[in-house]
Amino acid sequence: MPAAKTASSKATTAPRRQAPTLESIATRYHAQLRSLDSAGDSLSDGVVVPALREAIVEGVLAPGSRLSEVQVAKQLNVSRTPMREAFAQLEREGLVTILPRVGAYVRSVTLRDVEEIYTVRAALECLAVQLASERMTPLGAAQLDEVINAMRASVEADDAAAYVDALDRFYTIVMTIADNRTLQQNHASLIGPVRRLRRIAMARGGRMRASFEQAVRIRDAIVNGTGDVQDLMREQLRGACAAALDVLNNASK
Known part of the structure; x- marks a missing residue:
């Protein structure tokens, strides 16, 4: 009985991997951009595109999710300037769908x-x-x-x-x-x-x-x-x- 109690206690206190968020993913790419000699890298290439790509691939951004330029820019801690360029790149990769006068959405896999x-x-x-x-x-x-x-x-x-x-x-x-x-x-x-x-x-x-x-x-x-x-x-x-x-x-x- 004591052994079972100890095992239960260990299981309760075992650390759990936290689910990533778009903000946490972006923070990591910002840090990478600062740590490298990357003066020529744009925020779109260095942060926005890779962060959104990872979030879509990992399911942090679910298929069908709308990608608001204002909201996503805030989550990524960037201005709105690189957003359209990044969405266009991700559309070329087949991860995002852009509907004229409607906006960008995470593309579903068919x-x-x-x-x-x-x-x-x-x-x-x-x-x-x-x-x-x-x-x-x-x-x-x-x-x-x-x-x-x-x-x-x-x-x-x-x-x-x-x-x-x-x-x-x-x-x-x-x-x-x-x-x-x-x-x-x-x-x-x-x-x-x-x-x-x-x-x-x-x-x-x-x-x-x-x-x-x-x-x-x-x-x-x-x-x-x-x-x-x-x-x-x-x-x-x-x-x-x-x-x-x-x-x-x-x-x-």
Whole structure:
């Protein structure tokens, strides 16, 4: 009995991760902007766009939410000047819808979005892993091992948010090793929608572990230069696409 009471007490006092807000996300980007030699960076590029992108991807701003220039500027601690530019950029990324004379809204994810984005991802990321396997370096292998360890720790802790962050880094490292600027630029243009879909897919039970096990196979194929790396990448994307479609279909019932 005393042991059970102690365990209950520990559970009660265990710290809980606070849910992010748009204000807290913006504060972090303001701090990053001040800490870097970023005199040439605009508030739109350095704070407004990344903060809104993260808030949409993480679900802090729900699909269908109206984005008032005045209210959002206040939450981001910026003037209204960079807001329209930022909304236009996020519309190009597929995260925001702008209706003339009405305003900006957080764009909902459709089944067609999922299918189209994963089709394009397959083309880009299969090329990326092939190039990475041909251009692998000891540093690249070490970086992949480090991020795989972070992914493993997140799976063991059942921390989907941390896992997706690590998975984002995994793909960033692959793109860096691939060393193709045109490929990187095209992949970067999908960054918002891709991260949003990753987080949606992880809501399906068992997806995180399946994703990790396949990522380990992809890592091994890249580092060892085996010929099946593109097939493994396609298999990973098929699983992710199916998971995202499943979550969205269930949500609509």
